[in-house]
Amino acid sequence: MNRAARESPVVGALDDAHWRGAALGLLTVRVVHGFIYWGGGSRRFIYDPEKLDPSAHNWMANKLQDAMPGALFGTDQAISFMLKHFDLLYATIIVFSAAELLAGMMLIAGFMTRAAACASLGFSIALMVMFGWIGAVCLEGWTMAACNIAMACTLMLNGSGAYSLDNLLLRRRPHLATHRWFRWTGGSLPLPLSEGTFQKLALLGFFLATTFVVGLYSHYRGAVLTSFHPGPVSPSVTHFSVENARVSGNFVSLHAYLDAGTPEAPAFIVEAAVQDGSGKILAHWDAAELASLPPDHIENEYAYNQIVPGPHGLIARMGAKAEIRLPLEHSLPAAAPNAVISLIAVDGQSFRADLNMDNVNSSSRAEEQR
Secondary structure: OOHHHHHHHHHHHHHOHHHHHHHHHHHHHHHHHHHHHHHHHHHHHHHOHHHHOOOOOOOHHHHHHHHHHHOOOOHHHHHHHHHOOHHHHHHHHHHHHHHHHHHHHHHHHOOOHHHHHHHHHHHHHHHHHHHHHHHHHOHHHHHHHHHHHHHHHHHHHHOOOOOOHHHHHHHHOHHHHHOHHHHHHOOOOOOOOOHHHHHHHHHHHHHHHHHHHHHHHHHHHOOOOOOOOOOOOOOOOOEEEEEEEEEEOOEEEEEEEEEEOOOOOOEEEEEEEEEOOOOOEEEEEOHHHHHOOOHHHEEEOOOOOOEEEEOOEEEEOOOOEEEEEEEOOOOOOOOOOOOEEEEEEOOOOEEEEEOEOHHHHHHHHHHHHO
C-alpha cells in the first residue's frame, strides 16, 4: 500500500457528514473574525494611513497615550516607555498593525487557521487590557474584543472549517495530515489529541476565557457581583493627579497628570491658587495668566498628548503629564501653615497637593542670620 493510500482515511475525514456540518457552521465565524482584524490593519495601511503618520493628529501614539491611565497589568508602564522611545514606538505600531492585517487575511482565507486564531487571541487580550477602561468611547470595542476571544478559542480548537486553503493543501498534499505541526497550526483536521485530552483542553480554554472576560468586566464596570460602576479609572469624570508641588525661587512648580476622564475631549484648567490652612489665598493665577504662560514654563513628559496654554487657561489631553512652573508676583510668607496648591478645572473641580515650603523657610532663616 502506498503512502497516499495509507493516509486517505485521515484525509477522508474532510468528507465526513458530521465534520462537514461543523465545518460549514464555522465558516461565518472564521471569515467575520478575520474581517475584524483585516479591517483594523487595512484602515491604517490603506484607508486611513494618517494613523501611521507621526505628524498627523490621529497618529496611533495619541491613542496609546489615551489608554495609558487605565491600562492594566503593567501595560501602562510599557506604553510610557514606548512613548519616550520613538524608534521602539513606531516599530511596535507598524508590527502590530501588520500582524493584525496578516492574521485577518489568513483567517479569511483559512490558511494556517489555528496559528492565526492564536495571534488574534493575543491581540484581543492586549486590546481589552489596555483600552477596556475607556468606557462609552471604547465599550463597543471591548465587547467586540470579548467576542473575538470566544471566536479565537473556537477556531483554535476546531480548525478552519469549510472552504479554506488548509483544506485545499491537505487534499493536494495528503501527507501533511501525518505532521503534528500542520494539525496544530493548519486546522483542517482535529487536533492530534485523544478524546479525553481534547475535552480537558476545551474545558480549560472555556474556564480561562470566561474568567478573564467576566472578571475584567467586573473590574471595569461591576454589574456582576456588585452594582454598576464607572471603573477604578473613570472614563467620564475628569481627574488630575497633582504631585511634587514646591516653591522654587520665584515660581511654584508642580507635576500634573490627567489620569481620568474621556479621551474624546480635552480637559481645561482655568484657575490655580495657593492657600494656607485657613483658606487664605496666598497666590492666584486666573485663566488669562495660565493662557499666557511661556512655553518653557511647561515641560511635557511625552511628545504626543500634552498640557499646553489655550485661549482660556491650560488645555490637557488624556494621559498628558507635565511639570508646570507658575510665576510668583511676590514671595510667599514663610510661616504659611499647611499650604496647598489647587488646580481648578472648567467644571469647578479642584485638584490639590500639599505645597512644600522648605525653600521659603530656608531663605527666611538665611535672611535672619544675615
